[in-house]
Amino acid sequence: MKKYSLFQNKRISDYTVRRLSMYLRTLNFLEQSGVETVSSEEIAKIEGFTSAQVRKDLSYFGSFGRRGLGYNVTALRKRISIILGLNRKWNISLIGAVPLNGIGGALLNYEEFKKKRLTITKIFDKDPKIVGTKIKGITVRHIDELERKIDPRKEPIAILTVPPQDVQSIINRLDKIGVKGVLYFASRTISIPKKMIVRNEDTVMELEALTYHIANKTKRQLKTLK
């Protein structure tokens, strides 16, 4: 197998990274289903991209496949895992809103994390009823203590499930101690610190993408009916 350098990746766009994640989950699925080789055309068909796009994405990282033979599913899955940094364990701090009927609780129960070696190892909240108790074997600490309890070399990633109004101040605090990546769930635009990578999952925004398309399609259909 050809050697390749991760430093080539520097200029890869977020969209490419997202597509790599999509390839990875499809390759996981194919591998579990016992499929041994796959062509760029097949991957393209599954993902709804062009095969030229797939070949271009994979070519960033050296030559994976062999013309006519396709890609070895396991080898390609492993290679993309390494590119995405998944060849190591990632400890994650979960901050805020741990009541088990909320998103924090759902994340603590999320099976997919285990498969990817993404592990919630610290939990913070400010509810005195749960601070000091154990959830999934982890003692819940008060949010005031996060600077003392998070070691960014050990826990480089934090997931924030705090209310919208608290996201910015907690991200600023995490930036100060050197936490490198944050995923937050609140429906709020924030100012992103320079050294930090921040992602946002906003279910309302995803639903608005649906309501936008449905509302406008409906209008168009009504117009046609007149």
Next chain:
Amino acid sequence: MKKYSLFQNKRISDYTVRRLSMYLRTLNFLEQSGVETVSSEEIAKIEGFTSAQVRKDLSYFGSFGRRGLGYNVTALRKRISIILGLNRKWNISLIGAVPLNGIGGALLNYEEFKKKRLTITKIFDKDPKIVGTKIKGITVRHIDELERKIDPRKEPIAILTVPPQDVQSIINRLDKIGVKGVLYFASRTISIPKKMIVRNEDTVMELEALTYHIANKTKRQLKTLK
């Protein structure tokens, strides 16, 4: 105020729709904070876009602002709400995985939905322990019944919190009865029916965007240190 047509929107990209959602949540925040007018420069700064981008996005829908005066926050918020289809109530079917420690439970408790008039009105599961019981006043129906119980004119949107292996078959069933939009949470690429708009929220994928950037940045820093 100038009249505008929703039919202009036909060729708006998904990225523009996403930015409109971001403007909307920022405008909501500004309105709640008592801010009355805002310039495209201020919106751009908050969102991290260029002001040219903001002006371009908003110009799709006719002229909102007045040079030098900026935009009226409430008027702009209302206009974008209408564009996104949020001037009406949206009923949503929640399908699968309703145990309250999962994502389905979190969605049922999600306050942001109420503000946007997004309402979960039907719940389906296949666990005999909860089928027939009431959750938040809604009787849980068996997934086998969804064709009979969902009226796509009343519930045009469905949220799927079923396991990955069930997503495709349920999307196909929803497509057959005419459900127009689906948001699913499983980490799985699916084949999207032609008439349907489908969105996916995949927390693992968001975390992989972090691990990718952190893993590669770390390598680069190490190289510099050598």
